[in-house]
Amino acid sequence: MKQTEFLNLVLPFKDKLFRLSKRLLVSTEEAEDATQEVLLKLWSKNSKMKEYKNVEAFAMTMTKNFCLDRLKSKQASNLKLVHSNYGDDTNSLQKNIEAKDSVNWVEIIMDELPEQQKMVLQLRDIEQYTFEEIEELLDMKPTAIRVALSRARKTVREKLTQKHNYGIA
Amino acid sequence: MELHNIEKLLEKYFEATATVAEEETLRTYFSQDNVAKHLETYKPMFQYFSTAKEEQFTKKLPLKANKNYGKWISVAAVAAIVFSLYFGNLYQEKQAEQEEAQYAYNQTKKALDLLAQNFSKGTRKVAYLNQFEQTKQKLYKKK
Numbered sequence: 001m002k003q004t005e006f007l008n009l010v011l012p013f014k015d016k017l018f019r020l021s022k023r024l025l026v027s028t029e030e031a032e033d034a035t036q037e038v039l040l041k042l043w044s045k046n047s048k049m050k051e052y053k054n055v056e057a058f059a060m061t062m063t064k065n066f067c068l069d070r071l072k073s074k075q076a077s078n079l080k081l082v083h084s085n086y087g088d089d090t091n092s093l094q095k096n097i098e099a100k101d102s103v104n105w106v107e108i109i110m111d112e113l114p115e116q117q118k119m120v121l122q123l124r125d126i127e128q129y130t131f132e133e134i135e136e137l138l139d140m141k142p143t144a145i146r147v148a149l150s151r152a153r154k155t156v157r158e159k160l161t162q163k164h165n166y167g168i169a
Numbered sequence: 170m171e172l173h174n175i176e177k178l179l180e181k182y183f184e185a186t187a188t189v190a191e192e193e194t195l196r197t198y199f200s201q202d203n204v205a206k207h208l209e210t211y212k213p214m215f216q217y218f219s220t221a222k223e224e225q226f227t228k229k230l231p232l233k234a235n236k237n238y239g240k241w242i243s244v245a246a247v248a249a250i251v252f253s254l255y256f257g258n259l260y261q262e263k264q265a266e267q268e269e270a271q272y273a274y275n276q277t278k279k280a281l282d283l284l285a286q287n288f289s290k291g292t293r294k295v296a297y298l299n300q301f302e303q304t305k306q307k308l309y310k311k312k
Contacts, residue, residue, distance in 0.1 A: 007230070018226035032228045039230055102213035103220065125218045128189055150185035157183065161210050 001046045009049075010039060013056040016127050017063045023122045024067040026111055034070060038063045060137045064119060071115070102160070109159045116140075117152035124149055172205055179211065 001009075017038055022031035042049075042059055052058045110118060119138060123129045129137070134145050178195050181187040187195075198204070199215035 015225045019221065019224055022224070032226065035226050036228055036230065043230075103217045106214050106217035107221070125192070126221045128192070130189055146185040150183060153183050153185065156214055157211070160214060164210055 001049055006043055006046055006049075009055060010042070010059075013059060014039065016056075017059055019126065020060065020063050020119070020122055021067045023110070023118055024064075024115060025070060030070070034063065034066055038066055054136075057133065057136050060123075061139075064138065068115065102163070105160065105163055106156060109156050112159075113152055113155060117148045117155070120145055120148045121152040121156075125153075175205075175208065179208070 014035065018031055018035040021034040021038075022028060025031050025034060038059060041062065042055075049055060110121065113121065116138075120134060120140075123134050123137065124131075131142055131145055134140070135142055138145070140148075175195070175198055178187060178191050182192060182195055196215050196219060199208075199212050200219060204212055
């Protein structure tokens, strides 16, 4: 497969890979590195590419596994992920309560979710994958997906109303 | 969109039983400005989902083919070195051989020249014999 062919194949979903890895790794730089790594891995497998029926699903699963490994190794080595992305947002949140800041709150709330719920919510509500696709991507049972999704959504709602009721604590 | 309908969809949404299309309806409802007061809490949630989808991967991919080249360049270099050493040696050997041959040729030529010289000396001496023969013939004729 030629380089341009590969890029065209990857183009429609590379942003999805990036957003999923950012959801899991939080830091933009980490996510960029992860996405790059996954795409390069994919490129190195490029001769076998035609055997995969769904390259996008395959790449998403690769991203998921890569990021989870990454998180595991970070935890094992007792290193915290460096993320400076939303540090400023918290500051501005303390100053003014605007609708825009509540939107940022959703991101922070999502960061607090367990990884599996994070992924399900990301894939469903942001990327709008169907349940069948999510089953394949995350290798989960349909009921487990529904439970995780429902919990994730309810947690976001709960924390969001809390923030609204108490203001910004 | 009927408010009652939206509420129903929201309920389904939180039970994770809504379809992709129904969720899309919710997203469009919450993306507009006049959202019912008691539902306003959900607005940032859906808004966030929409904005989060716009984030893009902008980093360049270092897909240059030289990733594969690297390996082969060293192989090619080694091959070239071995090749040149082998043929260089062969060439040198050939040259030495040629020199040797030239030397042998010169020596042989010298030897043959010497031989030829001696031969011609011999023929000159044999010429005297001819003289002898002639005088002998003369003597016979007079007889």
